[in-house]
Amino acid sequence: MLLFTPGPTPVPANVREAMSKETIHHRTPEFEAIFANARAKLFELFGTDEVVMLASTGTGAMEACVTNLCHKTLLNVNAGKFGERFGKIAKAHGLGNVELQYDWDTPANVEDVVKAVEANPDIDAVAVQISESAGGLRHPVEAIAKAVKAIRSDIMVIADGITAVGVEKIDVSDIDALIAGSQKALMLPPGLAIVGLSDAAVSKIGDGKGYYFNLASEIKKQRQNTTAYTAATTLVIGLLEMLETIEAKGGYDKLYEESAKRAEGVRAALEAIGLHVYPKSPATSMTTIDDVNAKEIRDLLKNKYGVNVAGGQDHLKGKIFRINQMGLIEDYEMAWVLNSVELALEELGRRAFDGTANRVYVESKCK
Numbered sequence: 001m002l003l004f005t006p007g008p009t010p011v012p013a014n015v016r017e018a019m020s021k022e023t024i025h026h027r028t029p030e031f032e033a034i035f036a037n038a039r040a041k042l043f044e045l046f047g048t049d050e051v052v053m054l055a056s057t058g059t060g061a062m063e064a065c066v067t068n069l070c071h072k073t074l075l076n077v078n079a080g081k082f083g084e085r086f087g088k089i090a091k092a093h094g095l096g097n098v099e100l101q102y103d104w105d106t107p108a109n110v111e112d113v114v115k116a117v118e119a120n121p122d123i124d125a126v127a128v129q130i131s132e133s134a135g136g137l138r139h140p141v142e143a144i145a146k147a148v149k150a151i152r153s154d155i156m157v158i159a160d161g162i163t164a165v166g167v168e169k170i171d172v173s174d175i176d177a178l179i180a181g182s183q184k185a186l187m188l189p190p191g192l193a194i195v196g197l198s199d200a201a202v203s204k205i206g207d208g209k210g211y212y213f214n215l216a217s218e219i220k221k222q223r224q225n226t227t228a229y230t231a232a233t234t235l236v237i238g239l240l241e242m243l244e245t246i247e248a249k250g251g252y253d254k255l256y257e258e259s260a261k262r263a264e265g266v267r268a269a270l271e272a273i274g275l276h277v278y279p280k281s282p283a284t285s286m287t288t289i290d291d292v293n294a295k296e297i298r299d300l301l302k303n304k305y306g307v308n309v310a311g312g313q314d315h316l317k318g319k320i321f322r323i324n325q326m327g328l329i330e331d332y333e334m335a336w337v338l339n340s341v342e343l344a345l346e347e348l349g350r351r352a353f354d355g356t357a358n359r360v361y362v363e364s365k366c367k
């Protein structure tokens with residue numbers, strides 16, 4: 001089965017092999033060297049002043065950022081499941097919460113954020129997804145961050161980049177926390193989260209908040225190439241192998257360029273066979289199609305063509321499907337997926353198969 005969900009993504013064979021070695025102890029020079037190496041490469045990927053790895057899924061990092069960087073009121077953008085989660089985290093910790101809600105196909109409006117921040121002096125952190133995976137939506141995070149900093153420069157900007165880091169170059173000039181998760185663009189099994197932090201964020205963290213997710217404890221240890229608690233050794237070994245693989249394939253800029261071309265090609269291909277792209281500002285990480293036959297198409301892909309794409313949640317259940325574009329993806333695999341979608345449309349009596357989707361994809365990709 002081809003795994004084409006926007007997380008988890010498939011783990012390359014060499015990365016799986018690297019992780020299949022015997023477990024090594026985390027408090028050893030051997031592991032610390034691997035950790036140091038992975039950490040150095042993460043600085044390059046994130047472009048932030050500090051980087052910490054956490055043994056948790058992405059949500060753990062979201063929680064750590066909220067608790068350590070927000071002391072009063074969190075403003076969060078909710079245009080989907082993951083945006084909603086930031087508000088729930090704030091409430092679960094007894095923090096104040098202001099939420100800006102949008103339809104799942106609609107990017108946040110910078111002016112709305114400005115108005116909300118100006119209206120409430122207690123807002124000391126703003127949290128937003130770069131790519132909201134619920135609908136495959138790209139929020140204007142850079143513009144939001146810039147506008148927020150222009151109002152009160154000490155407001156912490158938390159950017160959930162779980163489906164953006166490793167997909168596109170993120171301008172971190174006005175971002176204080178940039179979050180990534182292992183099982184999305186980094187093509188690793190779930191269980192490792194990474195946070196890039198600005199110097200301002202490190203200052204605000206001070207002695208940190210909480211216990212396991214106390215970022216101060218982790219920063220202190222990770223600067224010495226170790227972790228506060230048992231490191232997720234296997235995943236860190238996999239991460240190093242993955243980052244080396246990206247390097248060997250031409251580096252991050254090449255990866256971003258390939259991902260952008262793939263995204264453009266897939267959108268063009270699916271539109272060429274009459275499908276509709278759901279979000280008004282599509283993210284590079286995935287293409288989301290809304291369609292009356294979304295469920296049937298997804299079932300045909302899975303049961304007949306061996307392709308696993310994601311569906312929708314909540315009110316979008318059975319109404320959309322989402323195709324992954326993150327990571328190192330071979331064109332022939334993408335071509336298989338697009339051919340399968342076009343064949344599914346033929347089977348549903350929608351249009352005769354003539355290879356349009358694949359042709360448009362290849363033409364677009366090779367432009």
Ligand SMILES: *Cc1c(COP(=O)(O)O)cnc(C)c1O
Binds near residue numbers: 007057133160163
């Ligand atoms: C997957 C995802 C998360 C949640 O990550 P988990 O690893 O499932 O905890 C958060 N935000 C975005 C944008 C995601 O795509």
